[in-house]
Amino acid sequence: MRSSSLSSLSPESRLAAELRRVAEAGLTRRRRVLDSAASPRVRVEGRDMLAFASNDYLGLAAHPDLARALAGSALEYGAGAGASHLVNGHLRPHEELERRLAAFTGFARVLSFSSGYLANLAVTPTLAAGRGDAIFADRLNHASLIDAARLSRARCHRYPHCDMAALERLLAASDAPVKLIVTDAVFSMDGDLAPLPELFALAERFDAWLVVDDAHGFGVLGPDGAGSLAHCGVSARSRVVLMGTLGKAAGVGGAFVAGSETVIEYLLQKARSYIFTTAQPPALAAALLQSLELIASGGARRARLREHVRQLRAGVEGLPWRLLPSETAIQPLVVGENEAALVLSRKLWERGLWVVAIRPPTVPPGTARLRISLSAAHTGDDVARLIDALREVARD
Ligand SMILES: Cc1ncc(COP(=O)(O)O)c(C=O)c1O
Structure with a gap:
């Protein structure tokens, strides 16, 4: 429908017209x-x-050990966290989960989130916050990474899927004081792996952050399921920020961001999608501790x-x-x-x-x-x- 004919419609009819258009397109x-x-x-x-x-x-989502850990923890810590982490919603299972995830991924420190979407919304807009900053994003990145770039004031450059030459050109042409390379590790709709060693080398050369979303690699790839970075031989370094989700291979829900002590403290102090939301129910963290055991021995x-x-x-x-x-x-x-x-x-x-x-x-x-x-x-x-x-x- 043309926008001129749309403008004569009531707000509700506009929505109905758009829904008809979506249906006609088979979407x-x-x-x-x-x-x-x-x-x-x-x-x-x-x-x-x-x-x-x-x-x-x-195959962990319905594993009885996880369900038992969740039920036991709910009886001890209750059904909900009651508040955000920085108020009084950071309970012992959350703290323990962050400690164990840091050891598991090899990063200095971890921050836990209620979902991968929120974790991604925390990282990019917080690390690349200024108008002069620059984000370099693979064209096939997940929607949550795209939305995270939209929330930032930085300029976003999207490079063709896994095209390292194009990324190199963009980085070389940029004089942004803060540069952030952002990529899915395993692309969610294509299943292929990002060239993580090459991305890391470019991040080093151009003094950029490398933000890796390992939603589909964590638990599945690498020795003991530690994820795509380990699978590709990229070890935890201070310029690398890792996001992993806990509702996929880990079988429960939630997510984490792993990084250096400084990066994680910075996110804790500044990331709005960390600060302004209720903490995940603590029983989920208890189930995740059990899940980490099964991943490591999986x-x-x-x-x-x-x-x-x-x-x-x-x-x-x-x-x-x-x-x-x-x-x-x-x-x-x-x-x-x-x-x-x-x-x-x-x-x-x-x-x-x-x-x-x-x-x-x-x-x-x-x-x-x-x-x-x-x-x-x-x-x-x-x-x-x-x-x-x-x-x-x-x-x-
Ligand atoms: C690559 C990627 N990143 C982030 C997310 C969001 O994670 P969550 O489902 O925990 O919000 C997903 C989930 O579909 C994903 O595929």
């Missing part, structure tokens, strides 16, 4: 209600489905996940859709048009398989895809079932 999103715990085998809308959709990469889970990745990639060779190059649990099958991705997702659904279609604006137009998400909780037979179904749909 309406909808939620499905699960009547079972997060797991590959879910009960949804009266059906038993095999899901390849969640970020529960290690070599067999990670090996099973790697085997599923290998099996899937070999099994879908020759299909009409392109599986993007990815060694991680995120295996995107690019279909192209929105409607075609929805049809493929629906045909799998009819066969008892739940694989979510991802469309713009989450991914660039023309690259709608199925985001196949693998978990250590899947079995080899589950993966074989998905491969067979894809082959059957392709034959139809």
